Amino acid sequence: MTTTHAPRTRFINANVIDTRQGKVLADQQVRIQDGRIVALGAGPLEGEDDQVIDLEGRYLMPGLVDSHVHVTAITPNFALLETLSPFYVGAKSSELLKDMLMRGFTSVRDAGGADHGLANAVEEDSLIGPRLLYAGRALSQTGGHGDMRGPGQQTFEGCFCCSGLGRVCDGVSEVRRAARDEIRKGATQLKIMASGGVSSPTDRIDSTQFSLEEIDAIVEEATAANIHTMAHAYTARAINRLIPRGVKTIEHGNLMDEESCRLFLEHDAYLTPTLSTYDALAREGVEAGMAPHLQQKVYDVLDAGAKALEMAQRHGVKMLYGSDLLGRMQCHQLNEFLLRKDVVPADDLIRAATCNAADAYGNRGDFGEVIPGARGDLIVLRDNPLDDISVLTQPDQQLLMIMKGGKIYKNTL
Template sequence: MALLLTGATVVDGLGNDPVPRGSVLVEGDRITGIGVDGPVGTETVDLDGLTLLPGLIDAHVHIGHSSEMRAVLNLELSVAERAADIFRTLRETLDAGFTAVRDCGGIDHGVLRTVARGLVPGPRIWASASPLVQCGGHGHLGSPFAPPDDTFHFRVRGLTAVGRISDGNDEVRKAARECFRQGASFLKMAVTGGVVSIADSLDDTQFTVEEIATAVAEAHARHTYVTVHAHNVAGIHNAVTAGVECVEHGTGIDEETAAMMAARGVSLVPTLAIAKVLEENFDQHGLPPQIRERVGDTLQGMTDGLLAAREAGVLVGSGSDLIGPRQDRRGLEIALKAKIIGAHEAIVSATSVNARIMRVADRIGSVETGKLADLIAVDFDPLTEPELFDDPTRVVLVVKGGRIVKDTRK
């Protein structure tokens, strides 16, 4: 049955002026008309007083890390409990208006299939499976007193994926191929130290240019790309030189680095939300206490990097990077970004720009005829009150693929 969403102010996700009292026609799983009436028998959905937007996209999630990290590392949780945490996070993500996500490490293709078959509710997922990490680098989980391959004790085939330790070109090549066997649609590498790390520093570089280039070659063979975790400019320079297409976090990007990224068409996905959440409530994540001091000034560093990248013309997306059992604040990323670049641009970054970065702009990310009918309605003006994206209850309607999956309109 066709749906006619009518009466709302329409924000199209492309940066165009809002359209008051607009209408969007949905037939099957697609948007088939804008500003039109529906055929005979069309179901009308009255959205008077609401704002209609494209479904939001979080381009940096870790759905597989939905349990308390310390409990996982200490092998205190059953597979059933970890699966329940993942399925809860998927439902909460969709309810918050995020109809698509890019998972940057932590889930196996079994989760993708489960959501795609409709067995559990959740967003569309593009995933990297296991991130590629070097021995002792960011993403190498577990005690330094245990053998390196003990990290695979945390992996549950069909459900979760952990960092694949890959040192040298041959190991990187094999690890990349295994990621694609796990259902990856792109590759993720850690090329610098990280905040949630034990045996490295944020100033460290990880992987050689040649190792990164090996992963890039494997990605290109699969007609896809590599994105990199990076918290310093030396690591970013290595990655850009090697041919990656996207940088996650981007702490400390300066004018020279931004120009280099722009010249080579490299995108940036800042992750302001996780830095803010760790600042506000570190204890809720179940992380080792020594991680607290590593949070440092990463929020300001990512903000500075975002501004430098934007000034240089780099495509800047939006990702939350939330981890642990409470991942209900994905909209905080939009709220924080709105303070820096304005509400409308922040919304565009979390919709059409993210879709471009993820190479799926032909399917999602905007309210346009022919796109998949992934749409949300909010009960506030997102251009004047973007901070309310941080409250999932203010998303009152969610449509995914033409089906209403949440409706709390009064």
């Protein structure tokens, strides 16, 4: 794939999507220099040496952000994943990363598995993909959502330093050490496995995981490092003990309740629904490599996810866009827009996939908006996604240009 990089680029005749206000700014010029937006306005912008791109009224908006991915989850069989060569997993991950960028995602937040090596390779353009924010290994208690040993397994054939998504730690001292270790390795956020899950063999969906003291220790270490925490949690019982302790984003949340919504608002926390992964797992999980007995756990949360989405939208809970897809099912990454669109208006959906993510991560103004100072992470669309959100789900027909950090990775204008 050919990429082009101009130190200065100026878009003219652009209809700019204002993600915060949910409106179109007509006939704008946008100037990019050294990977950042330096000017925006309706009048002519100065720049003698600019590469000028005439958008002819097409729609310019920030690149999309997926706040829950697993770029190293090349299979939904996590026990198998932990036995694979990390070189093989990295090679296969490169394909997943490139496909994400080609769908318009210029930033993704990895929820367990990716590390500084992959993030650096993307930053250097050794791998083509979205900017990668990574949690390193998700923190899990013994027998928790990150422990892939079966109930009769006495030994572990893989190792917790290879290609898995999580690491097991128990007790305040261990979780504190594990949190510090992931921070040492450059984690941009910490991931807590705080309830049971679908893909783990020995826990129950409705279980809570980690003691309050352990959770406090993890959040304290993240806060000390000026990064945020994200927590895997399904039930209201799990969610409602996490948010007051400073966890910034709740992943999934399918079985939340009204009290959960109140806590989200009170503590300025964010919900990341991941409807697309349950839809995909129910339809093709076993064919994609998931064990049949684990696929059955999907149905415990499948229908509840839509109800939780409606509840969150009704209460005004701020949400992020998350797909959480595994293996070959990652091709359905844009389906989350379609699964939410009957409940969530287009402007809110766009905010979830742009500026809300920057706010939740503590990076307001750095990405997710077309404003001076923000990264030059931009996409150009043929039609207006505020009028029809499905525009964002048709990259082959609608996505005309992809720019990340001022570099153009796709241009069919």
